Amino acid sequence: MQTLEILWQDDHLLVVNKPPGLLTVPGRGPEKQDCLINRLLIPYPNSRIVHRLDQPTSGLVIVPQSYAALKHIGRQFETRQVSKEYIAVVAGLVAHDSGEVELPLICDWPNRPRQMVDFEHGKPALTRYQVLERNNQTQTSRVLLTPVTGRSHQLRVHMLSLGHPILGDNLYAPEAVVAASDRLLLHAQKIAFTHPDSGETLEVNCPSAF
Numbered sequence: 507m508q509t510l511e512i513l514w515q516d517d518h519l520l521v522v523n524k525p526p527g528l529l530t531v532p533g534r535g536p537e538k539q540d541c542l543i544n545r546l547l548i549p550y551p552n553s554r555i556v557h558r559l560d561q562p563t564s565g566l567v568i569v570p571q572s573y574a575a576l577k578h579i580g581r582q583f584e585t586r587q588v589s590k591e592y593i594a595v596v597a598g599l600v601a602h603d604s605g606e607v608e609l610p611l612i613c614d615w616p617n618r619p620r621q622m623v624d625f626e627h628g629k630p631a632l633t634r635y636q637v638l639e640r641n642n643q644t645q646t647s648r649v650l651l652t653p654v655t656g657r658s659h660q661l662r663v664h665m666l667s668l669g670h671p672i673l674g675d676n677l678y679a680p681e682a683v684v685a686a687s688d689r690l691l692l693h694a695q696k697i698a699f700t701h702p703d704s705g706e707t708l709e710v711n712c713p714s715a716f
Contacts, residue, residue, distance in 0.1 A: 510545060513566070514710050518703050519579070520550065520569040521710045526689045530558040530567060542567060556580050557588075560659065562674070565592070565694025566712050570702070578702035583656065589698040592651040592661060593638075593714045595691040596670035597683045600647040604636040607664040611657045620677055621659040623667060631657040633664040646673065646686075661692060691716050 508528075514521035522542065524530065529541035546553040546569060553569050554576045568588075570576040582588050610628030614620040622628075632654040639648040647670065651661050662678050665671060671679035674687035693714035701708045 510542070511712075513712055514708065516703075517571065518575045518701070519571055520546070520553070521697065521708075522546065522567050522569055523712050524559050524564055524567050526562055526564040529561050531555055543569070557583055557656070559694060560662075560690075560692075562676075562690035563692045563694065564689075564715070566590075566697045566710055567694075568697065568699070575702040579699060582699050586654065587699065589696075590653055590656075590694060591696040592653070593693045593695050593716075594649050594651055594661065594665065595673050595687070595716065596647050596649055596665050597673060597679065597686070598645060598647065598670045599640045599642070600635075600637050600649060600668070600670055602637070604634070606632060606634045607667060608632045609664060609667055611660060611663060613658070619658070621657070621663050623663065629655075629657060631655045631660050631664070633661060635665075635668075662690075687716075689716075 508525055511523040512520055524542050531543050532539045532541045543555050552571045556568055556570055556576055556579050570579055609623045611621045611631045612624040612628040614622040634652040636650040637647055638650055653660055662672055662675055666678045671683050672692050673683055674690040676684050695714055696711050698709040
């Protein structure tokens with residue numbers, strides 16, 4: 507079992523680097539019980555979940571260690587006071603150096619867990635992006651993604667809507683783009699929020715492995 511990398515630890519919270527392929531919380535069935543929270547509960551029995559990353563996504567997850575911290579950080583997520591940055595590698599050369607995607611999202615129930623754009627019933631979703639590098643040889647772009655909202659699969663669907671699916675995305679990308687990587691090339695590299703005890707801004711960074 508892979509050892510979890512803990513990048514911040516105090517009496518109130520942990521910030522953990524979730525590896526790709528690991529669930530944040532358990533799923534249905536015995537084969538889906540190995541997950542971030544169950545691994546943490548052994549050495550840190552007060553661990554609680556306040557937000558999640560998709561199973562194939564790697565990167566930073568805040569894990570409160572008390573009910574007070576859970577409530578405090580949960581309120582920050584609800585009021586969009588938590589700042590997050592992701593790195594992704596997408597198919598194609600993104601035309602604009604920066605921009606934003608504002609498309610409402612809803613669960614595609616017959617094909618869940620897939621999400622889809624729905625202007626009538628979808629919940630508002632906003633992603634800002636910045637191109638860091640364009641690779642002419644591989645016809646890919648490395649992008650910095652900043653989600654303003656936190657909808658399920660938001661970054662994956664928004665990049666798909668631009669015509670640039672994320673490499674290795676077996677839910678949304680065409681076969682050739684899935685085959686281009688043995689994992690989803692999406693990583694939560696930075697998270698910043700107000701510490702529930704000190705009241706100071708805590709920023710944690712974790713460079714991507716790709």
